Amino acid sequence: MFAGAATSAGAHGWMGGYYYGGHSGGWHRGWAPFAVGAVVGVAIANAYYRPAPLYYGTQYVYLPPTQTAAYCPENGLYYPQTQACPSGWQRVNY
Incomplete structure (x- = not known):
């Protein structure tokens, strides 16, 4: 952008607010x-x-498998x- 402005200003004789021939300063x-x-x-x-960008990978947590059983408290089996089981099953971890 600046290079384009400097080139067009030089082509027209206009330098930084002053006419090129009239002032020895400007652009x-x-x-x-x-x-x-x-x-x-x-x-x-x-x-x-x-x-460098930081990449965070997925962290996996090992959970051991839980074993469950269905227990009927009404008949104890x-x-x-x-x-x-007429009263409903209860899930029991073992």
Whole structure:
């Protein structure tokens, strides 16, 4: 952007607010070279010195398998020993 502005200003004889032939200052000796250098420097430094992105992987937690059984409190038996439980089954970990 700055390079395009400097090129078009030089082509028309207009330099930093002053006519090229009327004043010996303006665009080339003012703040513009510093500004262009600063913008380019920041862009280059940001491209080369940016820290690497951090990637967090999925963490897996091992849970041992739990074994459960169906217990019928009414008759005091577990599922394969009795097929029906009128009061409802209770799940028991063992």
